[in-house]
Amino acid sequence: MIGALVPLSPPGWAEHGRHLLTGLELAARELEVQLVVRDTAGDPARAAAAVDEFADLGLAAVAGEFHSVVARAAAARADARGLPFLCSSAVIDALTDHPTDHVARLAPAQSHGWRIYADFLLAAGHRRIAVIAEPSVYWAAGTRILREHLAARGGTVIELDLDALGESGATAVLLLVGDAEPLVTAIREDSRLSGILIGAPAGQPELAEWGAAIPFLRYRADRLTPLGDRVEAALGGAPSFVALEGYDAILVLAEQLRTGAPWSRVTVEGTRGTIRFTRPPGGHVWQWTWPPVQVATRAASSTA
CATH class of the missing domain: 3.40.50.2300 (Response regulator)
Structure with missing residues (x-):
């Protein structure tokens, strides 16, 4: 058994x-x-x-x-x-x-997959990446992996909340939270953020109704x-x-x-x-x- x-x-x-x-x-x-x-x-x-x-x-x-x-x-x-x-x-x-x-x-391992995700962001032309993250050992580890990998390649990761996103100069925002749907809705409804890429590397978009056009990691x-x-x-x-x-x-x-x-x-x-x-x-x-x-x-x- x-x-x-x-x-x-x-x-x-x-x-x-x-x-x-x-x-x-x-x-x-x-x-x-x-x-x-x-x-x-x-x-x-x-x-x-x-x-x-x-x-x-x-x-x-x-x-x-x-x-x-x-x-x-x-x-x-x-x-x-x-x-x-x-x-x-x-x-x-x-x-x-x-x-x-x-x-x-x-x-x-997270360091393997999330570095691939960071390279995807760089290849798409994103150099200034915003992160909205909940307090968690897991999310903190992911943020650290992204920051270190991007910094070595000319990128920047900034941690902020939704209110500061519009003035951040970021071209992509990663949602490192358990329930990302409210944030996705708020970002999509904000005209100032119409051109920003929304990302969720942990994989929530694969099964979530709000996940269309949001890049995520999957292991297949x-x-x-x-x-x-x-x-x-x-x-x-x-x-x-x-x-x-x-x-x-x-x-x-x-x-x-x-x-x-x-x-x-x-x-x-x-x-x-x-x-x-x-x-x-x-x-x-x-x-x-x-x-x-x-x-x-x-x-x-x-x-x-």
Whole structure:
């Protein structure tokens, strides 16, 4: 049995959680793996308690989770309990505070994906980037990655609130918040901001009605593997990349549990490519290096 951590209720991003669960459940059915699912609701304490429950039940491993701060709590508890945890979707670089062989990750590290996003902004001619961010370890880490990467290439990142955006001189604004819809509406209704690019690198626009024409990061390629094509069809066509992450997580764990191989020797043909794990320089967990990364909009996408 494998434990599954998913945000299925607020304040977690429940729609992303449902997509994640759909992928997890499809793979579990096909591979005849039993799942024990727990809703984290975006709460680190609930995730840690669920990992304790999984360990007490004697489960073989844990998969899932979307929110970085929640995944950090789950990873710390899984490491403490000696329970393998494959994080499907959270990207924060510091998933654990020290090296561990109990934790691996499918999603790319934030520093990898968000640098690709920064390069996309530069290529589009944006040199002065505004950031509206909520207080969070995750958003702060993303802002720091963007600032350092852009500064080395002649760009500038300024943190401000919505009231100051019109006078900032920024040509793009990134919304690093959980609920971006009110900000999107306000910006689109402000005639002074009619030419500004709205960005949301964390991926909210893929599933949100307001997300048209807002570039975001997603971790898939235009062309999936043959398995990915089959999974996409089984999921009803064009699922969120988060569903593919869920499917791949169970696929990897089933292979690892079948063979008893360490992360470094696991190789699986997943929905988005061949999955192999390494420990990147300075990284503390085993990492798929790297899944495909796109900067996408509803209308078009560019693959990096």
